[in-house]
Amino acid sequence: MTGTLSVIGVGPGDPELLTLKAVRLLKETSCICVPKGREEGSSLAMSIVEKAVDLTGKEIIEAHFPMRKTKLQGYETELDAKWQQTVEEVSSRLLTGIDTVFITIGDPTFYSTFFYLYDRLLERIPSLNVEFIPGISSINAAASRAKLCLALADEKIAVLPATYTEDLKQTIEEFDTVVLMKVHRVFFMVRNLLKDIGLLDKAHYIVRAGMEDEKIFDDLRKVNEEDLNYFSLIVVKK
Amino acid sequence: MTGTLSVIGVGPGDPELLTLKAVRLLKETSCICVPKGREEGSSLAMSIVEKAVDLTGKEIIEAHFPMRKTKLQGYETELDAKWQQTVEEVSSRLLTGIDTVFITIGDPTFYSTFFYLYDRLLERIPSLNVEFIPGISSINAAASRAKLCLALADEKIAVLPATYTEDLKQTIEEFDTVVLMKVHRVFFMVRNLLKDIGLLDKAHYIVRAGMEDEKIFDDLRKVNEEDLNYFSLIVVKK
Numbered sequence: 358m359t360g361t362l363s364v365i366g367v368g369p370g371d372p373e374l375l376t377l378k379a380v381r382l383l384k385e386t387s388c389i390c391v392p393k394g395r396e397e398g399s400s401l402a403m404s405i406v407e408k409a410v411d412l413t414g415k416e417i418i419e420a421h422f423p424m425r426k427t428k429l430q431g432y433e434t435e436l437d438a439k440w441q442q443t444v445e446e447v448s449s450r451l452l453t454g455i456d457t458v459f460i461t462i463g464d465p466t467f468y469s470t471f472f473y474l475y476d477r478l479l480e481r482i483p484s485l486n487v488e489f490i491p492g493i494s495s496i497n498a499a500a501s502r503a504k505l506c507l508a509l510a511d512e513k514i515a516v517l518p519a520t521y522t523e524d525l526k527q528t529i530e531e532f533d534t535v536v537l538m539k540v541h542r543v544f545f546m547v548r549n550l551l552k553d554i555g556l557l558d559k560a561h562y563i564v565r566a567g568m569e570d571e572k573i574f575d576d577l578r579k580v581n582e583e584d585l586n587y588f589s590l591i592v593v594k595k
Numbered sequence: 596m597t598g599t600l601s602v603i604g605v606g607p608g609d610p611e612l613l614t615l616k617a618v619r620l621l622k623e624t625s626c627i628c629v630p631k632g633r634e635e636g637s638s639l640a641m642s643i644v645e646k647a648v649d650l651t652g653k654e655i656i657e658a659h660f661p662m663r664k665t666k667l668q669g670y671e672t673e674l675d676a677k678w679q680q681t682v683e684e685v686s687s688r689l690l691t692g693i694d695t696v697f698i699t700i701g702d703p704t705f706y707s708t709f710f711y712l713y714d715r716l717l718e719r720i721p722s723l724n725v726e727f728i729p730g731i732s733s734i735n736a737a738a739s740r741a742k743l744c745l746a747l748a749d750e751k752i753a754v755l756p757a758t759y760t761e762d763l764k765q766t767i768e769e770f771d772t773v774v775l776m777k778v779h780r781v782f783f784m785v786r787n788l789l790k791d792i793g794l795l796d797k798a799h800y801i802v803r804a805g806m807e808d809e810k811i812f813d814d815l816r817k818v819n820e821e822d823l824n825y826f827s828l829i830v831v832k833k
Contacts, residue, residue, distance in 0.1 A: 366735070368614070374729065377618065377647065378611035409615065464731075466738035466745045473747070489739035491612065491731045497604070500704035501727035507704045509711070514754040515770070516746070524769075531762075532753070
């Protein structure tokens with residue numbers, strides 16, 4: 358009997374935004390796989406979970422994902438080796454019947470690194486028992502903190518990773534709400550574009566929603582270089 | 596001192612998908628405002644909460660929202676009166692210092708009826724103390740249940756209410772993932788369109804994700820009339 362892999366979204370940062378199911382599974386499961394990315398140094402997912410659940414005595418497997426480099430050439434070999442190591446570690450626990458959880462910030466289906474690992478785990482264990490436990494995603498958390506309605510009735514939402522800039526103007530024209538994820542690297546360019554098309558006053562900038570050092574701007578003109586952060590997004594609501 | 600209104604997303608149906616914060620606030624607060632829509636007869640939000648929190652002794656205010664009629668003429672007057680009644684009931688508690696929660700299925704910022712009420716509450720109590728507690732939205736729940744990655748890296752997501760049909764084809768071409776909400780009324784038309792553009796095999800249909808009578812289809816050809824439901828969505832992932 359192979360163990361079950363539970364892929365758990367731990368929400369955006371506030372440990373109180375863990376679900377009851379996430380907490381129960383974290384308490385019940387003896388082995389926890391934790392992603393570690395370069396962006397944050399140590400695992401943000403782990404720091405959230407530690408505040409809500411006593412992890413004493415549990416086995417922790419660290420999965421190293423250099424998050425920003427995932428698509429760049431030259432890093433693929435290093436990445437491949439690290440992923441393969443994580444796959445082997447997780448697989449060996451599952452194959453000996455040990456249930457394992459993989460924790461991921463936000464929601465596991467929403468821009469989560471877990472899916473980079475999923476195909477390889479399926480190759481290693483074709484009959485993999487896996488369940489996904491949804492978590493509060495960054496866009497829902499950010500909208501709640503900014504008291505913004507993302508959409509109502511027949512409104513349309515676009516979620517863009519903020520690397521598509523050439524068609525941003527068109528998307529903003531066609532959709533009622535546009536959410537620009539991880540906007541820190543293109544913030545000033547996006548701000549200029551919003552100004553040009555007369556929508557600067559319809560935009561909010563939310564940094565680290567639900568975390569202790571959260572910042573919310575309803576005026577993008579007030580945003581400075583030091584307010585830019587990996588965990589940030591812009592919501593444009595017409 | 597006016598009370599605080601906490602607008603709480605209670606998730607898609609599984610009471611274990613309530614957040615710790617939602618449960619705490621529901622336990623601490625003596626007055627709960629509950630939307631009742633026509634679609635479901637009784638309040639789905641209430642049935643979720645009742646399974647996780649003992650509501651004995653709490654005051655329950657019922658807010659009647661005929662959900663599907665919100666934009667049709669002829670119903671507006673009736674709707675206006677009902678909303679105004681809810682506004683008055685909630686306001687009177689807040690103005691006498693009683694903290695109140697408003698519960699809503701899914702996430703409060705994501706197609707939730709609460710925002711129909713919000714402006715009126717602000718008119719009535721301009722200094723309204725309000726906080727939004729995010730919940731698991733239907734799209735995250737559905738994607739988790741179907742084990743689908745909504746987006747990864749620089750992929751783009753569109754969320755459409757499935758009433759826009761003329762530009763659906765174009766949106767599907769432009770986005771990596773398209774989520775069609777509340778698709779029950781246009782299901783067969785959407786299925787035909789997906790067949791025409793060769794994407795039928797890239798679509799999942801998820802009904803009542805996270806509820807006891809959930810259904811998941813990875814082949815839309817197998818969906819029949821009886822599988823159509825208000826709480827349903829299609830995810831097209833190219």
